[in-house]
Amino acid sequence: MDDNKSNIQGICKFLRARxxxxxxxxxxxxxxxxxxxxxxxxxxxxxxxxxxxxxxVSPRYCREERSCFMAQDSEL
Amino acid sequence: xxxxxxxxxxxxxxxNLSEIEREIPIEEPPAWPINKELKVIxxxxxxxxxxxxxxxxxxFTSDMKLPGMLYAKMLRSNxxxxxxxxxxxxxxxxxxxxxxxxxxxxxxxxxxxxxxxxYPMVKYAGQPLGGVAAESLEIAKDAIKLIEVNYQIKPFVxxxxxxxxxxxxxxxxxxxxxxxxxxxxxEVHDGSKxxxxxxxxxxxxxxxxxxxxxxxxxxxxxxxxxxxxRTQVHTHMPLETHGVVVDWKTDVMTVYASTQxxxxxxxxxxxxxxxxxxxxxxxxxxxxxxxxxKHSAGSYGPMAANLAKKTGRPVWLMLDRKEEHIxxxxxxxxxxxxxxxxxxxxxxxxxxQRSHGTAGVGLGAGVGRIAQVLYPCPNFATEQYDxxxxxxxxxAWRAPGNVQGAFGLEQAIDELAEKxxxxxxxxxxLIDKSEVRKVERQRGAALFNWSRRxxxxxxxxxxxxxxxxxxxxWPRFVTLDSSVEIKIHNDGGVEVRSSVQDIGTGTKTILAxxxxxxxxLQVKDIKxxxxxxxxxxxxxxxxxxxxxxxxPPTRNATFEAKKELLKLVAKKWETDSSExxxxxxxxxxKNDAKLNMAFKEATKLMRTSQISKTASxxxxxxxxxxxxxxxxxxxxxVQFAEVSVNTDTGFVKVDKIVAAHSCGxxxxxxxxxxxxxxxxxxxxxxALYENRVIDKATGxxxxxxxxxxxxxxxxxxxxxxxxxxxxxxxxxxTDAYGIGEPANIATAAAIANAVYNAIGVRIYEIPITPSSxxxxxxxxx
Numbered sequence: 001m002d003d004n005k006s007n008i009q010g011i012c013k014f015l016r017a018r019x020x021x022x023x024x025x026x027x028x029x030x031x032x033x034x035x036x037x038x039x040x041x042x043x044x045x046x047x048x049x050x051x052x053x054x055x056x057v058s059p060r061y062c063r064e065e066r067s068c069f070m071a072q073d074s075e076l
Numbered sequence: 077x078x079x080x081x082x083x084x085x086x087x088x089x090x091x092n093l094s095e096i097e098r099e100i101p102i103e104e105p106p107a108w109p110i111n112k113e114l115k116v117i118x119x120x121x122x123x124x125x126x127x128x129x130x131x132x133x134x135x136f137t138s139d140m141k142l143p144g145m146l147y148a149k150m151l152r153s154n155x156x157x158x159x160x161x162x163x164x165x166x167x168x169x170x171x172x173x174x175x176x177x178x179x180x181x182x183x184x185x186x187x188x189x190x191x192x193x194x195y196p197m198v199k200y201a202g203q204p205l206g207g208v209a210a211e212s213l214e215i216a217k218d219a220i221k222l223i224e225v226n227y228q229i230k231p232f233v234x235x236x237x238x239x240x241x242x243x244x245x246x247x248x249x250x251x252x253x254x255x256x257x258x259x260x261x262x263e264v265h266d267g268s269k270x271x272x273x274x275x276x277x278x279x280x281x282x283x284x285x286x287x288x289x290x291x292x293x294x295x296x297x298x299x300x301x302x303x304x305x306r307t308q309v310h311t312h313m314p315l316e317t318h319g320v321v322v323d324w325k326t327d328v329m330t331v332y333a334s335t336q337x338x339x340x341x342x343x344x345x346x347x348x349x350x351x352x353x354x355x356x357x358x359x360x361x362x363x364x365x366x367x368x369x370k371h372s373a374g375s376y377g378p379m380a381a382n383l384a385k386k387t388g389r390p391v392w393l394m395l396d397r398k399e400e401h402i403x404x405x406x407x408x409x410x411x412x413x414x415x416x417x418x419x420x421x422x423x424x425x426x427x428x429q430r431s432h433g434t435a436g437v438g439l440g441a442g443v444g445r446i447a448q449v450l451y452p453c454p455n456f457a458t459e460q461y462d463x464x465x466x467x468x469x470x471x472a473w474r475a476p477g478n479v480q481g482a483f484g485l486e487q488a489i490d491e492l493a494e495k496x497x498x499x500x501x502x503x504x505x506l507i508d509k510s511e512v513r514k515v516e517r518q519r520g521a522a523l524f525n526w527s528r529r530x531x532x533x534x535x536x537x538x539x540x541x542x543x544x545x546x547x548x549x550w551p552r553f554v555t556l557d558s559s560v561e562i563k564i565h566n567d568g569g570v571e572v573r574s575s576v577q578d579i580g581t582g583t584k585t586i587l588a589x590x591x592x593x594x595x596x597l598q599v600k601d602i603k604x605x606x607x608x609x610x611x612x613x614x615x616x617x618x619x620x621x622x623x624x625x626x627x628p629p630t631r632n633a634t635f636e637a638k639k640e641l642l643k644l645v646a647k648k649w650e651t652d653s654s655e656x657x658x659x660x661x662x663x664x665x666k667n668d669a670k671l672n673m674a675f676k677e678a679t680k681l682m683r684t685s686q687i688s689k690t691a692s693x694x695x696x697x698x699x700x701x702x703x704x705x706x707x708x709x710x711x712x713x714v715q716f717a718e719v720s721v722n723t724d725t726g727f728v729k730v731d732k733i734v735a736a737h738s739c740g741x742x743x744x745x746x747x748x749x750x751x752x753x754x755x756x757x758x759x760x761x762x763a764l765y766e767n768r769v770i771d772k773a774t775g776x777x778x779x780x781x782x783x784x785x786x787x788x789x790x791x792x793x794x795x796x797x798x799x800x801x802x803x804x805x806x807x808x809x810t811d812a813y814g815i816g817e818p819a820n821i822a823t824a825a826a827i828a829n830a831v832y833n834a835i836g837v838r839i840y841e842i843p844i845t846p847s848s849x850x851x852x853x854x855x856x857x
Contacts, residue, residue, distance in 0.1 A: 013347065016340075018371055020444070020476040020817075021553040021619035037278035037442025037460040038477040040405075040435065040470055044344045046182070046196065047375035048204065049438040049469035053188040054197035056248045056464075058439055067185040 012062040013072045014045035045070070078102045084697075084806030085110045091515050096806050098697040104809050105594065105635035111741060111802060116593040117810075118802075120746040123585045124599060125362070125578075134362040137334040138394045140321040146175055148383050148393040149216035150376060151206040151223055152403065153198040156466040156775025157232035157245070160195035160205070160225060167222040168208060173215035176386040177223075178379060179206035189249045198227065199247060199437045200466050201775045202402035204375040209383035209391050232466035234772045236409060236434040239273040239465045247273050247437060247464035274432070276461035281445040282702060286457040293426025293455030297417025301491045305414065305484035306841040307824075309434070309768040310407035310473060311400070313787060316364020318404050319394030320373070322380040329381065331358045334394075337371040337616030338575045339557075342609040344373040349381060353609075360577045360607040367758075368472030369405030370579075371616050401780035405471020406768060408433040408441030412484040422496050422506045424453040433480070434463045435470025444477030446821070447485045450549050451507045466775055472618060474758065475550060475817035479824065483842060486546040486825035490832070494532070500545055500829065501526055512803050513547060513712040516736035519799055524716040524734040533836015538724050541731075542834025544717045546825030550620060550818045552707035552740070554808075558625040558693040559612035562591065562633040563686050564641055568676030570595060570602050576614025576626050577607040581816065582747035583622055589743060590627050590810060594634040596658030597675060612690055620711065620814030623743065625693050628808040633691035635809075640689070644681040645673060696807040709805050713737045713818045715756070717826035718794075721834040723853055726846030730760050730794040730827055738801045740813040745800060752798045752819040759823020760794065761787050767843050 052068040084107040086096035111118030128134040190197040210216040231245035321332040380393040410433040417426040433441030442460035493503035529543040561573040588602040615625040646653035665671035716734040765786040837852040
């Protein structure tokens with residue numbers, strides 16, 4: 001798996017993901033997409049598996065082009 | 077470099093124990109010898125909170141009662157797919173005792189699905205829509221019944237294979253034009269790429285992608301096994317359901333949570349409510365179990381906080397059992413195709429895996445990495461697809477994917493062994509390169525008396541006995557963001573502080589053991605205060621990472637605090653602190669037996685009221701296999717199953733499981749046995765009983781309770797014998813790892829192999845029920 005997949009830049013601040021081994025938060029190398037066949041994602045803004053726009057939650061989708069996207073440094 | 081060299085025990089006692097030199101950070105403590113030379117570590121120490129738990133003194137989240145506290149209940153959808161055209165809360169609002177109602181609302185924008193409604197689109201029955209806070213739980217429940225939700229019903233799909241068909245109701249309206257989820261882009265065998273509800277494939281893991289040339293591998297194969305295995309959706313059944321109590325005061329939001337990850341709940345709540353992390357405190361003193369689905373604040377956390385904000389009062393929001401089943405995560409199902417080729421001498425030439433699974437409205441239904449890494453094979457490829465359905469989202473569930481994957485792989489390996497005319501255990505000796513599993517097979521086989529195994533289906537009579545085996549691997553992960561504070565107080569007290577939570581596995585006790593061993597005290601002398609984010613951040617309890625992550629900094633901080641204390645004694649005795657030690661609660665001098673002082677007396681030498689040292693997890697000695705905390709080696713396990721199958725009724729009884737496991741240096745044998753017992757029981761339950769059943773006509777789970785959602789009762793739990801293999805790898809100051817995941821992975825596969833051995837007909841789907849046995853025996857159609 002490419003190293004750059006573990007980079008959270010460009011991904012919505014409200015996306016959370018958990019792979020079998022841990023959370024995406026914490027440490028210098030978030031585990032966001034490691035072993036993604038078993039990575040479960042959720043949106044903490046909508047508090048569920050669907051985003052505020054009713055779309056699917058995933059690191060590939062929860063990006064700038066999406067209407068509900070919030071950048072990492074943005075405030076509500 | 078600030079390092080020094082030290083010699084550590086390395087290998088497996090009784091097998092290949094030796095010594096290895098490691099370069100370690102200069103400030104870290106000297107190597108511990110193997111367990112038999114230690115006083116507290118590796119011993120059967122009773123849980124330090126056992127008394128409080130069995131007497132009911134221990135207060136769990138659901139027990140919290142705060143002044144002025146309100147009780148909340150969630151409003152959930154009762155249809156599986158719909159647009160909400162309106163929600164009328166007027167009747168609920170006027171119900172006496174109701175204090176606040178909070179509805180989940182969005183700000184719809186052009187181009188979005190359901191752009192005409194401020195309410196979320198409903199995608200599964202049980203989806204949270206809002207909540208009510210009231211004087212009592214009964215009033216909150218009554219208020220929920222008074223809320224009228226108007227739905228515009230849409231077509232839905234529950235059955236995974238139906239959802240894969242072209243033309244099936246679509247769970248997410250957004251067209252899929254590219255391979256956007258599930259990982260890498262790959263060719264799809266059935267033309268479903270980018271269409272409908274099927275997403276994928278994921279073709280790689282952190283151990284890499286496809287290997288070699290699969291076609292060539294199967295060309296070289298002289299024996300091939302090719303089958304499809306099916307596993308069910310498995311919901312979470314911790315004794316304590318998900319939930320929180322939120323007390324939002326002006327300065328700090330305090331969240332009492334039943335969580336596997338206090339730090340993550342803190343981080344989520346801070347992000348959602350735009351608060352600094354320093355103003356959110358999450359507390360989990362006692363926790364009634366969690367198997368992977370309790371790492372988040374969920375929907376109930378923000379709901380309780382919103383209701384607390386609206387009312388200015390603390391809010392209690394615990395889910396009930398039905399909510400737990402339908403909305404708080406599950407182990408996704410799988411349909412796994414496996415093809416394995418080997419030469420006549422048994423050498424593996426190719427492994428092909430293709431899986432489809434559903435995590436409902438979520439992703440992550442792969443079958444793990446076990447087929448990729450358990451047995452070295454030069455040619456390997458996997459394609460793992462998610463299938464979206466209108467059902468509750470999946471969540472991590474004790475060894476995500478790997479339990480499903482092991483059920484297929486370990487049966488296929490048995491089938492291959494039979495075709496090669498080899499004993500399943502001997503065949504694994506041939507193809508498995510793990511040294512620790514080799515020892516586990518040897519010792520486990522002796523304990524289990526594997527030699528009594530007869531050829532498959534050779535038994536006579538109505539009830540037939542069968543023996544089977546299954547193996548697993550789990551990576552040694554550590555979370556580097558793991559810190560501990562150790563305090564020595566000037567009254568002789570010693571305290572451990574970290575936000576790491578004890579989810580019921582005994583984390584508090586092993587931390588006390590580590591401190592007691594290093595400090596030369598008894599476990600009872602140590603006070604463990606954990607599960608509070610106002611303390612140094614600890615790891616989440618998932619992925620079997622806690623022991624390997626938090627015990628080394630615990631020992632290291634204790635070592636530093638001890639050194640500070642010994643300096644004070646050395647000053648009094650006018651000697652060098654390196655000449656001093658603490659043993660059996662007394663400070664002594666290596667070369668002068670007359671110099672000794674009680675530990676408590678030594679702490680009175682402190683000029684401050686406490687010595688405080690904090691340490692964080694350092695890199696593994698020798699570095700990591702991967703930079704983000706994947707340690708070398710694995711947590712290997714081998715489980716043996718003995719079953720009785722009644723060929724008239726189809727009833728399967730698991731008589732005995734021998735579970736042989738490794739977790740580096742064992743810290744507490746009693747707790748390890750307890751955790752392995754739990755894993756095995758869950759494995760038995762997965763193999764024979766548990767199964768989420770959703771009515772395909774209504775989208776409702778019909779067994780969302782503890783009656784029809786079957787889990788084993790005491791009479792259905794087999795005799796379990798555990799066998800723990802000490803394995804030293806010299807990678808940290810404790811060299812210890814967890815056992816949570818490994819305890820659960822191989823059980824269902826071992827049982828399935830034993831059932832085959834009993835009746836001579838293989839069952840390719842779990843749960844293995846009386847019906848499936850009788851069908852396999854062709855006694856019913």
